[in-house]
Amino acid sequence: MPSATFQVQRGGAGGGRLETYTTEVAEGMVVLDAVLQIQAEQAPDLAVRWNCKAGRCGSCSAEINGMPKLMCMTRLSDLPPGKPILLQPMKAFPLIKDLVTDVSWNFRVKKMIKKFKPRPPDAADGTWRMAQEDVDRVQEFRKCIECFLCQDVCHVLREHHLFEEFIGxxxxxxxxxxxxxxLDVEDRREELKKADGIGYCxxxxxxxxxxxxxxxxxxxxIxxxxxxxxxxFYDPLKRLFGRWRGKK
Amino acid sequence: MAQGFQADSQSNLMAETNYVGPFSRFGSTSRKDAWWVQPLLVFLVLSSFVVYATWAAFQGKHYFYGPYLSPLYSPELFGDSPHSWFGPRPDWWPQFIPWSPALLILWAPGLFRLTCYYYRGTYYKAFWADPPSCTVSEPRKTYRGEHSFPLILQNIHRYFLYIAFFFLIFLSYDVWRALWFTDPVSGEKTFGIGIGTLVLVINVVLLGGYTLGCHSLRHLVGGIRDRLSGAPVRRTAYRCVSCLNRRHMMWAWMSLLWVAFSDVYVRLCSMGVWTDWKII
Incomplete structure (x- = not known):
C-alpha cells in the first residue's frame, strides 16, 4: 500500500515545531483521513478539530501546503505526489494546540452586526410574499458554512491584524x-463604512x-x-438626485 | 514556524489573545506552488501596456490611416487628421507641453481602468505587493487600504464609467467611418471592409464587453435594489451586466491588449510597414 509523508505543525501558543509522519494512504483518501490515521496510530495527542467529514460543518479548516483549505475536502490525489504535505493551523487566529485555533473572535463580531429587520407583514395573517428571483440573490450567501478560511486568507486580518477595525x-x-x-429594511451602510471597515478591503x-x-x-x-x-457617502450626484435612492 | 500570542487584558474583540507574530519577512509563505508567476505576468503586461501607450500618446503622428483612427487617439478633439472635430492644435495649448491629440483624452479611459475593481485587486498585488499573492507576506506592516486618502478616491469609479460610455459611442462611430474608403482618383467615398475595419470592430466589441460588465454598472442598473421582480427592464439589464461581469477579468485583459494592437495596426499601416488588405 502506498504511503504519504506529512509535516504537521505541533505545539501550542508558546511555540511550534514541524513533526514528520509517514502513513499508508489509499485511493480516495482526503487529508483529514490521513490526519485521523496519524492520530490513531502514531500521535494520539495530536489536536485536530473536525466533525462532519463532508464539507458541511466548517470545522476542519487548516492550511495545506500554505493555502487555507478544508482538510475533509482536500483529496490527497490533488496534492503534488511524492512530496511531503505541509499541514498547519490557520495563521490568522490564536493557536490553541497543533491544528486547532481559537476562532471565537468571529462569533463576537457577528453579534455586532445589525440583525434582520423585516418590513411589516404583507398579509393579515402576519406572513410575507417574496418572489423567488429576489431571494435567489441572497441564497448564495446562505451557503456559507463558517469555516473562516476567507477570514484566514484575508491579508487585512492575517497580515495586518486589524481585528478591531475590520470584520472580514x-x-x-x-x-x-x-x-x-x-424583506429587510435596515440600513447598514454607515456601519459598513465605519465600524466594519469595508474600505480596508x-x-x-x-x-x-x-x-x-x-x-x-x-x-x-463585498x-x-x-x-x-x-x-x-461618496457620490454627490446620487445624493443630489435622492429619488434614485434604491434602498428598499 | 512558530506562532506567538500574548494574553491581553483589554476588553476588545480579540480579548483572549493578542497576535504578535509570525510574519515578518517580505515574501515568506508556506505555499509550495509558483505563486509569483501570476503577479509577475500582470506586472510585465501592465507595465508594457503603460509604457507603450505613453510612448504612442506622445508620438502625435501615424495615428490614422485612411478611414482608420487609432483608439488611443479617439475622439480626436483637436488635430491634423481628417478625424479631428475642432480643427488643428488649439492656441491655448501651453508651448512647454509636447502636443499630441491623445493627451487630451487618454486620461479618461486610463482612470476608468485605474479605478476598476478588477484592476485594483490585480495591481495592488503585482505593483504594490499588498499582498504579493494570497498568504504571502508583505513588505510593509502599516496598512490603510481604501479606507483613507489617497486610495479612498477609488470610490469615484462610477464617474469614469459614465465617461467611458461616451468613448464607446465615439469608437463605434469610428467603426462606421472605417467602413467608408475614399477613392484616391475620384475622391468619392465608397463602402468597404478592410482588415483595419475588423480590427476596430473587435476593439469596440471587447471594450463594450469590458465596460458593460463593470461592477459599478451592475450596481447602478439593478444591484442597488433588493427587489427586481417588479422591474422587468432593470431585471433584464442586471442579468445582462451580471453575465458580462462574470468574465470581467477576461474582458479587461482582452480589451486592453486589443487597444494596443489596434494602435499598432493603424500605426504600422500609416508608416507603410503593413498593408491594409481590403476584404470588400
Whole structure:
C-alpha cells in the first residue's frame, strides 16, 4: 500500500515545531483521513478539530501546503505526489494546540452586526410574499458554512491584524445576506463604512479563491456593498438626485 | 514556524489573545506552488501596456490611416487628421507641453481602468505587493487600504464609467467611418471592409464587453435594489451586466491588449510597414 509523508505543525501558543509522519494512504483518501490515521496510530495527542467529514460543518479548516483549505475536502490525489504535505493551523487566529485555533473572535463580531429587520407583514395573517428571483440573490450567501478560511486568507486580518477595525469577508457575506434581503429594511451602510471597515478591503479576491462553497464573496457581496457605501457617502450626484435612492 | 500570542487584558474583540507574530519577512509563505508567476505576468503586461501607450500618446503622428483612427487617439478633439472635430492644435495649448491629440483624452479611459475593481485587486498585488499573492507576506506592516486618502478616491469609479460610455459611442462611430474608403482618383467615398475595419470592430466589441460588465454598472442598473421582480427592464439589464461581469477579468485583459494592437495596426499601416488588405 502506498504511503504519504506529512509535516504537521505541533505545539501550542508558546511555540511550534514541524513533526514528520509517514502513513499508508489509499485511493480516495482526503487529508483529514490521513490526519485521523496519524492520530490513531502514531500521535494520539495530536489536536485536530473536525466533525462532519463532508464539507458541511466548517470545522476542519487548516492550511495545506500554505493555502487555507478544508482538510475533509482536500483529496490527497490533488496534492503534488511524492512530496511531503505541509499541514498547519490557520495563521490568522490564536493557536490553541497543533491544528486547532481559537476562532471565537468571529462569533463576537457577528453579534455586532445589525440583525434582520423585516418590513411589516404583507398579509393579515402576519406572513410575507417574496418572489423567488429576489431571494435567489441572497441564497448564495446562505451557503456559507463558517469555516473562516476567507477570514484566514484575508491579508487585512492575517497580515495586518486589524481585528478591531475590520470584520472580514465572512461577515461582509453575512451583511450582504441581510442588506440585500428583499424583506429587510435596515440600513447598514454607515456601519459598513465605519465600524466594519469595508474600505480596508482591497479586492484581492483571496477570500473568493479559498471559499469551499464557491461563494463569489468579492464580486457578489463585498463589491456590491462597497457600491452601496459609495451611494451614501461618496457620490454627490446620487445624493443630489435622492429619488434614485434604491434602498428598499 | 512558530506562532506567538500574548494574553491581553483589554476588553476588545480579540480579548483572549493578542497576535504578535509570525510574519515578518517580505515574501515568506508556506505555499509550495509558483505563486509569483501570476503577479509577475500582470506586472510585465501592465507595465508594457503603460509604457507603450505613453510612448504612442506622445508620438502625435501615424495615428490614422485612411478611414482608420487609432483608439488611443479617439475622439480626436483637436488635430491634423481628417478625424479631428475642432480643427488643428488649439492656441491655448501651453508651448512647454509636447502636443499630441491623445493627451487630451487618454486620461479618461486610463482612470476608468485605474479605478476598476478588477484592476485594483490585480495591481495592488503585482505593483504594490499588498499582498504579493494570497498568504504571502508583505513588505510593509502599516496598512490603510481604501479606507483613507489617497486610495479612498477609488470610490469615484462610477464617474469614469459614465465617461467611458461616451468613448464607446465615439469608437463605434469610428467603426462606421472605417467602413467608408475614399477613392484616391475620384475622391468619392465608397463602402468597404478592410482588415483595419475588423480590427476596430473587435476593439469596440471587447471594450463594450469590458465596460458593460463593470461592477459599478451592475450596481447602478439593478444591484442597488433588493427587489427586481417588479422591474422587468432593470431585471433584464442586471442579468445582462451580471453575465458580462462574470468574465470581467477576461474582458479587461482582452480589451486592453486589443487597444494596443489596434494602435499598432493603424500605426504600422500609416508608416507603410503593413498593408491594409481590403476584404470588400
Amino acid at each position: 469577508p465572512r461577515f461582509f457575506v453575512h451583511v450582504a445576506s441581510l442588506e440585500m434581503h428583499p 482591497n479586492i484581492t479576491k483571496c477570500c473568493t479563491q479559498v471559499c469551499p462553497e464557491d461563494i463569489h464573496i468579492t464580486d457578489n457581496a 463589491i456590491p456593498l462597497k457600491e452601496r457605501v459609495v451611494d451614501k
